[in-house]
Amino acid sequence: MAEAVGFRIRPATEADLAALEWGGEYRRFRRLYRTALEEARRGERVLLVAEVQAGVVGQIFIQLGGAFAGQPLSSGYLYAFRVRPEYRNIGLGTALVAEAEAVLQHRGFTQVVIAAAKDNARALRLYERLGYSRFGEDPGQWSYIDDRGKIQDIVEPAFLLAKPLVS
Numbered sequence: 001m002a003e004a005v006g007f008r009i010r011p012a013t014e015a016d017l018a019a020l021e022w023g024g025e026y027r028r029f030r031r032l033y034r035t036a037l038e039e040a041r042r043g044e045r046v047l048l049v050a051e052v053q054a055g056v057v058g059q060i061f062i063q064l065g066g067a068f069a070g071q072p073l074s075s076g077y078l079y080a081f082r083v084r085p086e087y088r089n090i091g092l093g094t095a096l097v098a099e100a101e102a103v104l105q106h107r108g109f110t111q112v113v114i115a116a117a118k119d120n121a122r123a124l125r126l127y128e129r130l131g132y133s134r135f136g137e138d139p140g141q142w143s144y145i146d147d148r149g150k151i152q153d154i155v156e157p158a159f160l161l162a163k164p165l166v167s
């Protein structure tokens with residue numbers, strides 16, 4: 001993939017829900033994504049997508065405050081962060097994180113928190129390069145209802161990383 005790929009980062013809309021399933025790979029998250037979009041409409045989340053000419057190829061979701069890993073309400077939490085494999089290593093991930101940080105800073109948040117699976121060396125390296133520091137661990141136990149209505153239990157032990165937002 002050439003470096004000079006033109007892209008823009010914008011909030012996700014209803015029309016993006018199908019693209020976020022990546023042709024079926026993430027169909028299981030259909031209900032989660034729809035709920036997240038409803039929460040975004042209520043002002044509880046911001047869902048960002050990275051779009052190239054071919055369509056949506058990356059995403060990052062932001063939880064605005066709320067309890068997470070004992071961190072205060074002044075923290076925003078980044079999750080559901082991914083870039084399609086053929087568009088990796090050209091800066092889209094970095095741009096998505098930077099835009100998410102800008103959204104949080106604009107809203108007065110003073111810290112960003114992100115969890116990365118302990119075995120996700122690539123993501124950990126990226127976050128540390130972007131100024132995030134490990135402050136703890138999370139058992140990574142959570143559940144969701146998949147597109148067929150079945151409860152899925154996930155266990156994905158993670159490192160927790162945070163970055164202060166300076167104004």
Ligand SMILES: CC(C)(COP(=O)(O)OP(=O)(O)OC[C@H]1O[C@@H](n2cnc3c(N)ncnc32)[C@H](O)[C@@H]1OP(=O)(O)O)[C@@H](O)C(=O)NCCC(=O)NCCS
Pocket residue numbers: 003081082083084087088089090091092093094095115116117120122123125126129
């Ligand atoms: C983690 C992830 C979102 C990163 O996305 P990305 O678009 O590849 O991120 P970037 O391109 O900004 O950075 C990746 C690497 O490319 C390098 N890079 C960035 N821009 C570049 C450019 N213009 N030219 C060459 N290399 C570049 C970066 O230095 C970085 O190097 P590093 O791996 O040593 O940190 C992506 O790998 C992914 O979707 N992984 C699977 C899902 C996942 O693990 N998500 C995170 C869950 S915590």
